[in-house]
Amino acid sequence: MTSVFEREIERGTGVPYLLLKKGCIRPSEQIDEILYANIVENKAYDPQSEGSRAEYIYNLLEFYPRREKIDERIIAYFCAMTDTDWGERQVFEFVRKLAQAGRFDKSELYKKFEYYAEEDMYNGMIGIADLLLIDTYKAVVYLARYFGMHITDGNSQEFVGQTFYAPYEEELGYAEATLSEMLHNEHDAAIDRYLSIARRMKRNKPSAPPKNLTTEEVIAVLEKTDTSNISEFVKLRMWTQKYASDADIQNLSNAFMEAGTAMKKKLIRLFRSRPIRVPARILFGSFDEIDDSSYRRNLCEALVPLKEPAIYDFLKKQYNETTKTCFIKACLKYYSEDKKTELLELLGECTIHDIHEILDDALESETLMKYPFYNDILRMLYQKTKCSVCRKKIIKQMMLHHSFDDNLYEEIQYDANQCIRRMARKR
Known part of the structure; x- marks a missing residue:
């Protein structure tokens, strides 16, 4: 049972x-260690998307008789910590909740914030959110004054264009403009300096993929782009997915047909949700001609959106660890009852990373939804995924397809994902 916990x-x-x-x-040192380890390290699949687990574990500890020992260890960790990773941010939030409950001196939060600010000061830095949540407007005044006194020419651009309190309007109970006016009325020179910096226009706006590109321009960018430049490929793929017209897709597909090996390797990476307009048999032949594992993987990804049943047989023939998720997507897309055992085995062998990759295809498979077996798939996906964002999607489908039971309903009321907890309350 400990391993399940x-x-x-x-x-x-x-x-x-x-x-x-x-x-x-039962309370034990082993359980203590599990709880402690999950506070000092954010073990979510994707902490940036899923957020902190501090509230989740803090509330969980209310059911644990030895919580005081764990609290003491976390406080000691907090006082000594110097990093700013997801785990440290989670610890900061956990200790803030202790302070709100009167279990810790909140002045230590300000001291720790100042320690970090002396090391590296920027909008969104560790500690800002927690000071605002514990002291609301008092913390707004403190932070505005602190930043106004300590911003330098070297870091001023970090504070230009947005106030530190703008993301917390709901929690603070005031609109950003109202808070700015309240700060102005403090008649404090340091606060006024901060406000003047925050109101400046940003010099450089973040680049976005241009909406109006031609096939020639895309090819020109690809010719100059190294295959290791992932960010450039992400931009062009976004353009292909969101902005490219049907004519653009056709032109890029024609370019692929005429391209040499090096350009083929680059062009194939642009096609994910938008199907490439190249006959599947030609793509099959290209797979055999170009002995490159990355290219073959990308080509298999480009095959999945195409509507040709022969793709299922091809991907099954080429099945290996590199192409595994592509074949699973094809199996989901072309599902029939004779594939039930095969699909169950495939899903059973999936890692958490595989599940993350094939989830949308599984949830959106209109063919699979026609079978009662779909509810079993949903339950399997729920059990295997580690990502709470994915879990939310699965639960939504389970509710739509009435595959919920009382045990699962009781379970999701305590989920780390607050959106899932809200879904439980609305059931």
């Missing part, structure tokens, strides 16, 4: 809550 707390499900509430887990 550890696995589920890393996934962020409600299972650890239920295990503690129902007495299935």
Whole structure:
């Protein structure tokens, strides 16, 4: 049961809550270590997308008799920490919640913020959110004054164009403009300096993929772009997906047909959701002609959106670790009852990374939805995914297809993902 507790707390499900509430887990040093490790390190699949687990584990500890020992260890970690990774941000939030509950001196939060600010000061830095959430307008005044006193020519651009309090209007109870006016009325020179810097226009706006490109321009960019320049390919792929016209797609497809090997390797990377307009048999031949694992992987990805049943047989023939998820997508797209055992085996062998990659295809498979078996797939995906954002998508489908039971409903009430908890309340 301990291994289940550890696995589920890393996934962020409600299972650890239920295990503690129902007495299935006894307090021990081993459980202490699991809880401590999940506070000092954010073990979410994608912390940037999923956010902090501090509230989740803080509330979980309310069911744990030895929470005081863990709190003491976290406070000691907080006082000594110097990094700014996702784990440290999570610890800062956890300790802020201790301070809000009167279990820790909140002045230590300000000291730790100043330590980090002396090292590297910027909008969105560690500690800002927690000071605002614990002291609201008092913290707004403190931070505006602090920044006004310490911003230098070297870091001033970090504060231009947006106030540090703009993302927290809802939590603070005031609109950004109102807070700016309130700060102006403080008649404080340092605060006024901060406001003048925050109101400046940004010199450089973040670049976005141009909406109006020609095939020739795309080819020209690709010719100059090294295959390792992932960011450039992401921009062009975004353009292909969102802005390219049908004529653009046809032109790029024609360019692929006429291109040499080097350009083929680059062009094929642009096609994911928008199908390349090249006959599948020609792509099959290209797979055999170009012995390059990255190209073959990208080509298989480009095959998936095409509507040709022969693609299923081709991808099955080429199945290996590199092309595995492409074949699973094809299996989902061309599902029939005779593929049930095969699909179950494939999904059973999926890693959490594989599940993350094939999830949308599974959830959106109109063919699969026609079968009662779809509910079993949803349950399997729910059990295997580690990402709470993916879990939210799965739960939404489970609710739509009435594949929920009381046990799962009880579980999602304690999920780390607040959107899932809200879905549970609306059920």
